[in-house]
Amino acid sequence: MTSNQELFQHAQRVIPGGVNSPVRAFKGVGGDPLFIAKAQGAHMYDVEGKAYIDYIGSWGPMIAGHGNENVLAAVHQAVDMGLSFGAPAPAEVTLAQQICDMIPSIDKVRMVNSGTEATMSAIRLARGFTGRNKIIKFEGCYHGHADSFLVKAGSGVLTLGIPGSPGVPDAVADLTLTVPFNDLPALSEVMSECGDDVAAIIVEPIAGNMNMIEPLDGYLQGMRDLCDEHGSVLIFDEVMTGFRVAKGGAQALYGITPDLTTFGKVIGGGLPVGAFGGRQEIMDYIAPVGPVYQAGTLSGNPLAMAAGSAMMKEISSEGFYQQLERTAQRLTAGLQAAADAAGMAFSTRVQGGMFGLFFSQKPANNFSDTSDESVETYKRFFHEMLDRGVYLAPSAYEAGFVSSVHSDDLIDETIEAAKEAFKAL
Numbered sequence: 001m002t003s004n005q006e007l008f009q010h011a012q013r014v015i016p017g018g019v020n021s022p023v024r025a026f027k028g029v030g031g032d033p034l035f036i037a038k039a040q041g042a043h044m045y046d047v048e049g050k051a052y053i054d055y056i057g058s059w060g061p062m063i064a065g066h067g068n069e070n071v072l073a074a075v076h077q078a079v080d081m082g083l084s085f086g087a088p089a090p091a092e093v094t095l096a097q098q099i100c101d102m103i104p105s106i107d108k109v110r111m112v113n114s115g116t117e118a119t120m121s122a123i124r125l126a127r128g129f130t131g132r133n134k135i136i137k138f139e140g141c142y143h144g145h146a147d148s149f150l151v152k153a154g155s156g157v158l159t160l161g162i163p164g165s166p167g168v169p170d171a172v173a174d175l176t177l178t179v180p181f182n183d184l185p186a187l188s189e190v191m192s193e194c195g196d197d198v199a200a201i202i203v204e205p206i207a208g209n210m211n212m213i214e215p216l217d218g219y220l221q222g223m224r225d226l227c228d229e230h231g232s233v234l235i236f237d238e239v240m241t242g243f244r245v246a247k248g249g250a251q252a253l254y255g256i257t258p259d260l261t262t263f264g265k266v267i268g269g270g271l272p273v274g275a276f277g278g279r280q281e282i283m284d285y286i287a288p289v290g291p292v293y294q295a296g297t298l299s300g301n302p303l304a305m306a307a308g309s310a311m312m313k314e315i316s317s318e319g320f321y322q323q324l325e326r327t328a329q330r331l332t333a334g335l336q337a338a339a340d341a342a343g344m345a346f347s348t349r350v351q352g353g354m355f356g357l358f359f360s361q362k363p364a365n366n367f368s369d370t371s372d373e374s375v376e377t378y379k380r381f382f383h384e385m386l387d388r389g390v391y392l393a394p395s396a397y398e399a400g401f402v403s404s405v406h407s408d409d410l411i412d413e414t415i416e417a418a419k420e421a422f423k424a425l
């Protein structure tokens, strides 16, 4: 039998760092990554046969658990009809219609292959539409790895302590203005200085790539107002929060209508899908209707559309989000009680199927609220939990996810593991 260690050693010889996406390498928590042989329901199994209760869910897509039978059946059926056509196919229309029905701010939507492609395309569209070059993003927010976004970014960029990234030309980075999250006065100030040059403000409405940070009351509305005042496009990056924190995403939760929204993760049901959509007037600015170019050989791939469509049906079932939220709350309440009993400074956040764990008295409200000490404690907690068969995000800067198949028993098992883990810290 191949071991995790042998595979990682081999992987490092043929893949940079042994991984195809940096956060997977466990650099944020220390130690070597596990190699996953299969996943089913709420569990992942490594190549050594050890089972883990999974709280990453492939970083979001597995909201209905691994191996959901309806999603698998849809993909199996699609496989037999052909893997890719490079021509329009019915499944693209089905998924687009589902998205338009579920998210009122979306009149039209274009499919791409990843969240990165979605945000990259949305920014180009906003620039083309407004005829402006500058964009505003927030410190610790992650919008994929396109050049414009690798400025004070979250996720792996934060985990690895990379401030920006070599390879991003200054000329591009200079067009990205960054402002602290949850600081409306700071944003107002930047907008009053150069709002008329700002093509778009892009934001994770609930930031999930620097742990889980919710917008303060009035923050998103203030952002909406500033965009209206200056004619800038408001882009909600809901690659993580879309279909995750509520059926209608964070925009439904807070009652804010963005001009454009980006999706990924859940929307593909586990296959590589991203999407961007929004107001017809803006969406009709892309080719072939409008002048802004955007394309993709495998965009709208029939297998990916089948998986996405089946997933949209799953999450539309009666009571899906109530149950998801109940599960996530059972988890965070249980963890909080366990931490309190152990005398740990600990707090949590939860919204729909997304949660954040903080080794501090209160949850952070922006990136600079996170202390080095709490990050260090998270690292130890992560390993204590992993040893006990619970797979949390291998970074203190990532949100966690539950699925609809995380049963009460599994949540309770997780809380039991946490009781021991807190004691061992």
Ligand SMILES: *Cc1c(COP(=O)(O)O)cnc(C)c1O
Pocket (backbone or CB within 6 Å): 113, 114, 115, 116, 117, 119, 142, 143, 144, 145, 204, 208, 209, 237, 238, 239, 240, 241, 264, 265, 274
């Ligand atoms: C994951 C993520 C992305 C990038 O999506 P990829 O599919 O990894 O390219 C963009 N924005 C947010 C908010 C994300 O969480």
